[in-house]
Amino acid sequence: MMKTLQDLIDESIFISTEYQARLAELTGDSDWSVDFSAPSFTLEADNSVTLNPYLLGTESESRGTWIWSWKELGYFPDAVVAPAIQTREGGAQHSIDELTTDELTLKDGLARRLALAAKTLTGVYAHYPVQVGPGVRAWILLDGDLLELEAPTVNRMGRVMAQALQTGTAVNHLKAVDSYARLRGAHIAWDTEATAVITASDGALRLWFDEGKISGIEAAEPTVDASELNRCAAHAASLREQLRSERSEVENIAAAEASAQTSARAEQEAREKAEREQDDAQATAEREAAQRQKEAEAREEAARAEREKAEREAELAAAREAENVEGTTTTDRVYTEVEEPYNQAPSEDIQPGRVTTNSLPAEQVEEPAANDRSDEQIDDTEVLETETVESNDYEVVDSEEKRRGYKPAAFRVAGDAPDLAAERKEREDVEPEAEQKKEKKGFFSRFFGL
Template sequence: MTELTFQNIVDDGAILFLETHHMQDDRFEEWGYERWHTADQFASVEFHFPGRSSKHLQTAFVGTSGPGPKTFLWAWANPNVAATPAQKAVFDQVVAFGRHYGIEELTSGEVPFESIVPAFADEEFRLSAEKAGSTLVAFKIATAVKMITGRANHFTSDIGRGSMAVVAYNHGSLELGPPSALTFQMRFMEAVAAGMIEDHRRAVESYARFRLQTPVTEPSPGTLEVTFDDGQATIAFDENNRLTTMNASLTGLPSS
């Protein structure tokens, strides 16, 4: 069996996750998003847009990251959550995947922050990033669920005292447009700066495979080129596959 870790999955999907995340934010802002509401433990979420019809979406509640206990609690392990069919379908896929590859973060009901963000083992880092850490954990979990289940969209929200809820769903009005060299550059740098990815080269190669459905080229050892309709990005890595330099050239707008 090929060895696969939780972080590998996050590396594979982080750039695509952030691209989707910002697309959703932009679309909600365009629609005049005001607030969300759930009356059934995130089995469904209603998004309110003044002057427009509210959107009531069937969702799958994934779980919560809490800076108090410093753990992520999967919804299937929460005794206060009654699993819906949509939730059970997500849980079954995630847990089965985790068992197949021996990934404890996907099979343990409650996962310590430091298992998801190893830097949290450093007390100085942990104390300086409690709130940000809860968000980072939520984003990493949402990325893994997206990659494993294929649910294209996600919703993360502060539910009080710094805890973040993670919800997965699909919605036809929230689909990505054509890939763009500029968008790739911004989201890749965001993933690096936020600490979402560890193997930067793997993240780039996986994005090209999943989003562009084309392999990258390697013009010289340790350098990758990623080609888009509107330009090209050239990225250099060190011996640990971490970013050293990136240059992007834009040639025009992506075709629609």
């Protein structure tokens, strides 16, 4: 018979509530520690309280998913993950996707619903969510001798059912009541779908149902004797033992899958490592090729610079060779250490002076005949000149007569107005005499403007 996820939840909701109450009695407010390698779940307040933990899966708020522990095997002992695999195998028989999909999107109450379904399929009825990181909780199932329940009583069963119904988790109350009675070793008799009587060692209860929901509960007369109750208890124990035996067989499946997953992860890690090494080798080769290219470009650039330098030197040598004309001296050879030989500042030790020019009297120079020689053949030695630098303001005295008739200009201080009348009179006194002497000037005097 195929079942749904809700059917499995309904079958475990009442017995789960009773086991959770028993677990609360043991743990109270005590701190706890879990060691999956042992495996053990220990209360810090009382080290004598040790239970067996089984990892179902984890819910991550940051990731927003539930992950079954059988998704990644090999990190925990086979016994620790066996109930999760047992749940998966049972879910596969009933085609329940929530129990066979390794990762599920979180919804409100999903982790608790999955844990309740797993309890029906594994026979481990207590659970405990433990915080293992920021926003990450691991859901574990717990069992052990300290969690074993006492023989059922109708009073306790009535309180448990009333408490469980307050959560609103159960949907099919008929299925929930029937499963609870069988799993607890009590006897249940159905008169119709509307009423049932549960008999335990301390009495009986009648439950009324309306449209599949419990509508009432009252005391009733027992319907069976003690021997039948013993048979029911033995049947309940056999159901739990059957599920425990199945869980032991599942451990073999867990071991095989863990080995396969470990090998697959090792191969994946080896491939990733090889890919990383290949990428690193390729990156190294590319860097080395780029470095070689860079060095080659640098060598080529240096060679080009050397060629350009040699070409420039050859051009300069050719230019110097072209200027090396016999009988001439170029400025670049005279001023070898000066880039601009013509652009020189005057020496600091130069002294001001007076410049005078003397020439022979006109009557002592014979003018050559017109056809004797050309102007270009005149020897410069025929004219005697003497230059003396005396000051920056100088006057040229070009003849004996002019020197005798020379009169210095009226002295004036800078800023005084010139005596124009006196200067004009001096010029009038000198000019007639100069006109008379003008006719006596020879060729050189006329040529040089003297």
